[in-house]
Amino acid sequence: MDKKIHLIQKHRHRFVNGVMHSMTCTMEEMKCAVSLGLYLGINGCSLKTQESLEVIKNAPIDKLMIETDAPWCDIRPTHASYKYLNLPEEKKLLYQPATRKKEKFSWNCMVKGRNEPCCIGQVLYIIASIRGVDPEELADTIYENTRKVFFNNLT
Numbered sequence: 003m004d005k006k007i008h009l010i011q012k013h014r015h016r017f018v019n020g021v022m023h024s025m026t027c028t029m030e031e032m033k034c035a036v037s038l039g040l041y042l043g044i045n046g047c048s049l050k051t052q053e054s055l056e057v058i059k060n061a062p063i064d065k066l067m068i069e070t071d072a073p074w075c076d077i078r079p080t081h082a083s084y085k086y087l088n089l090p091e092e093k094k095l096l097y098q099p100a101t102r103k104k105e106k107f108s109w110n111c112m113v114k115g116r117n118e119p120c121c122i123g124q125v126l127y128i129i130a131s132i133r134g135v136d137p138e139e140l141a142d143t144i145y146e147n148t149r150k151v152f153f154n155n156l157t
Contacts, residue, residue, distance in 0.1 A: 049083035076117035
């Protein structure tokens with residue numbers, strides 16, 4: 003069993019909720035994390051391999067969260083998930099903002115090669131694509147998951 007899962011099992015009594023940040027694990031480890039009541043934080047690093055995509059596809063939707071871990075963990079052409087970013091033109095501005103080299107900085111473009119918080123939509127879109135669900139419905143579910151963990155006292 004993965005060391006982090008063992009550590010969580012040992013100290014589970016010390017916290018109410020938790021998120022497995024930048025989740026990259028096997029199907030068995032994901033199921034164990036979920037059985038411990040953890041949520042699964044998905045970012046670009048979580049979307050690198052086909053095995054990871056299968057884990058995410060089979061994870062309980064009510065345990066999913068999305069994150070960017072900016073400025074790291076971007077989604078790269080070498081990632082198994084990259085093929086899901088073949089977006090229609092009307093979605094590109096939302097999910098794939100324009101980029102420029104840092105030497106040609108512009109306020110309306112991202113810096114090329116640097117992950118930004120606005121790229122969280124790419125993570126959402128890929129998860130929706132691999133699960134075969136509508137991105138907006140998935141966003142609503144993830145919003146509720148996030149609210150339960152971080153803002154549960156708000157109605």
